[in-house]
Amino acid sequence: MADLLEVNDLHTQFFTRDGVVHAVDGVSFSLAAGETLGLVGESGCGKSVTALSLMRLIPQPPGKITEGSIVFDGQDVLKMDDDDIRGIRGNNVAMIFQDPMTSLNPVLTISRQISEALELHLKMDKGEARKRTIELLELVGIPSAKKRVDDYPHQFSGGMRQRVMIAMALSCNPKLILADEPTTALDVTIQAQILDLLKNLAREFRTAFILITHDLGVVAGMTQRIHVMYAGRIVEKADTGELFANPKMPYTWGLLRSIPRLDERRKEKLIPIEGLPPDLIAPPTGCRFEPRCQYRRDICREKEPELAAVPNAKPDHEARCWGTQNVPGGGWLVATDWRREVGDTSVIEEIRRGDDTAAAGE
Amino acid sequence: MRTFILRRLLYAIPTLIGISIITFAIVRLSPGDPIRFFTFGVQDITAADIERLRAAYGLDKPIPLQYVDWVGRILRLDFGRSLIYNKDAGQLILELLPNTLQLAITSLVLQLVIGVPLGVVAALKRGTWTDGAIRVFGVAGHAVPAFWLGLMLILFFAVQLRWLPSQGMLTVGADVWDLPDRLKHILLPAFVLSLTGIATYSRILRTETLDVLGQDYVRTAHAKGLRERTVLFVHALRNALIPMVTALGGILAVLVGGALVIEQVFSWPGLGRFTFQAAIAKDYPVIQAGTMIASVLLVASYILRDIAYAVVDPRITVK
Structure with a gap:
């Protein structure tokens, strides 16, 4: 069609x-x-x-x-x-x-x-x-x-x-x-x-x-489908069911973690995405979500990933993340279960502190 | 709607009573005695004659009593006799009223016809030299005193170029219905009188138009695929004009008041000039009749404004 x-x-x-x-x-x-x-x-x-x-x-x-x-x-x-x-x-x-x-x-x-x-x-x-x-x-x-x-x-x-x-x-x-x-x-x-x-x-x-x-x-x-946008770009594309079941971008994980769920047995704390969206006058040269991402590695700051197909997902599911793409230097998040592994807590602390200084500076 | 108008008319009564007391007090308490003024230099007049005259005009009574007398007569629409012309003061004023209204209404029309488009154009051309020129014109319109501008225009158009007459409503001897002649006479005074209003309206409308063009419903109108013109005239301008109604209510007062100066400069035989001369000559009945009639006009214009509001803005409910 x-x-x-x-x-x-x-x-x-x-x-x-x-x-x-x-x-x-x-x-x-x-x-x-x-x-x-x-x-x-x-x-x-x-x-x-x-x-x-x-x-x-x-x-x-x-x-x-x-x-x-x-x-x-x-x-x-x-x-x-x-x-x-x-x-x-x-x-x-x-x-x-x-x-x-x-x-x-x-x-x-x-x-x-x-x-x-x-x-x-x-x-x-x-x-x-x-x-x-x-x-x-x-x-x-x-x-x-x-x-x-x-x-x-x-x-x-x-x-x-x-x-x-x-x-x-x-x-x-x-x-x-x-x-x-x-x-x-x-x-x-x-x-x-x-x-x-x-x-x-x-x-x-x-x-x-x-x-x-x-x-x-x-x-x-x-x-039927969902496109997730961040800082002026599409960062993840998937069928609606697929996106909720198997998200492939840490930003989407962050969004999902901040929604309360009725089917969870224990009362879990909602986890916010630390930090602020980037300045769109001078956006980061690497991945735009890198400054707020607790899974980040050096490659994320150096080069921006393409929006591309990811392994362990439906064929039309695309994400803009080095961690979930099967590329040289990336792929460290391919097997990560976002519901269990929160990521590097020291990075979260760092992002939170940076956010506080930014707020104090204003 | 009818009860609304009735209520507004009722509110007008205390306003008019207040105005009447204040003007009466000012006129009577200001220094100078009209009888002495008129008899000054008259030969063979005795003190007894003056007292008799004073009694004849009722000026020998205490002021509050004079006021009560005056109100009693006003209620029968008797404004008393002019001390100078020995004619009915109300009659004299009413004869001149159309002249002033003619000037005021012409100015009002000029203000709307010139001021509104200037404001809209300034808003649409924001930041360009057109906008700047309109702004300069607006500031000048406020800053230049009307009497001075009037004199300058007379000098230029009447004395130098001899295109337009310098004074009066009609050429002496011309037919009363000679419209081109009337138009020539009214052009300069009406323009000078309208200048402040043009300046005010263009400023208000520029601000309002800019404000309205940024509103969500203007975006909705564009999203419907309407033409630029339709969006501007149907969707934007009607909203931008609402605050203009406020300005319009007071404008008649400004015009009638401003006419006083303009009528003087252009020797326009109107209410303002006549009342002004009466004030100088201490012609009590004429001053009072003039202010009262002008006040009634003013109050009426405010009532009209409130009605206009309800017509323009459906959100205002009239109960």
Whole structure:
């Protein structure tokens, strides 16, 4: 099957007073039609910038996509003129943003905000667009949609507003939905509802989606594949089941260790990842996770590993780590069970001390 | 909505009572006696005549009593007779009111038509020389005194170039409905009067537009694939204009007040100039009628502003 989306060596940079921030630094991935992908990483690792780059919504200046290609449905998004890219936005690719409280325009009615995309892309007249808007609101589970369609955003709760955002995203039957932390701003009780809604509707309409989150727990039941990002790069790619069962990158191990588990017999302490993500103006020349990695060796600081297949794993499982790759000088983590072996505790102490001095220095 | 307007009208009553007491007190307590002023230099006038005159105008009573008398008459819409013109003061003021409003409204329109686009352009072209030029214009608009600028413009356009008239509303002898002639007369005073507002509005709108363009909902609008123009005019500008309503409420007061100076400079036969001359001449009834009518206008403009708020911003509920 031809890929719906093919991102190749994407570089997005922000030109600031302090220097060039390499927010997205050589990201490549692809997505088939109807496929679902989770993009996971800490704040500032470049996942949102990746999503915004896909729609060319990076504010420019200071942002700029400096290299790479984004081929959507056979066309290179980065080579399109402004009219063409507008024809794709909201039509073939739709986006759901993090904060539904601020992502809807406070002075326009819900009806207006959903209808305008329908009128623009599907050339509906006002009556048709309104009818379709009401259908969409019913679809996302807004009670008495007919009455509420003329309400303003402030008359809806946070969860309801995110439903409105989902209705808006679905309005033109997009082939791809980018959901950027769609539940982060919501109550925990609402989060599951919104995720279920998104998953079910995407399945129903065979829409591909990319779910961006910092929370591995959120993507667990949601997407077929997961890509873990760190410091502007993808550091691990795997099927969702494979990633949870057999992660191959110490950063992913760190993320998994910081999720509480219900099936553990004893109450285990959650282990945080010590240290801070690197400065993206001058990222480390070796492995970007090396300064925080308790399994590090000299090679990690000297050379950056490629994102490559790893032994003891499924064939499409790739990780960016010298320790788990079968290469000369590497491979010391191939047989490591991340659940048992915490790594070099003296290194952890060192990272922790460095973190404290950094904090004290601020 | 109706109860809201009614309530605002009720609130206006104590405000107007307060204004009336203060102006009445200032006028009566300021030095100078109108009767002596008018009789100065008149031959063959006796002290008894002066006392009789004073009694005739009710100026011999204690001030609080004069106030009560005055309020009693005001409630019957009787503003008293002008000491100078011997005509009904309210009548005199109301005849001149349209002239002032004409000037004020023209300036208001100029302020909006020039100030708003300048602000938006400055925001869109942030950091360029266009933005810088608008900023300089804005600072100058605030800093240059209106009377001085008025005189300079008269010197340049009326005296040197002879393109525009220097004073009045109409050429003497011209038809009252001669619109081009009226336009020529109003151009300079309206522009000078509008300058502060243009400066203020362009600054407010620049800040607001920049703020709104950075909002999440503007990004959402872009993500929908809307045209740049639609995003700007439908999604951004409506939000950016909300704080303008606040500025608009007070602006009528500024205009009516500012008109006082401008009317003087351009000999515009308006309320401000007339009241000013009345103040110099100690024409008590006219001063009071002028301030009261201007106050009513001001209070009305604030009520209009609150209504405009509710119309522009759906988040404000009117109960």
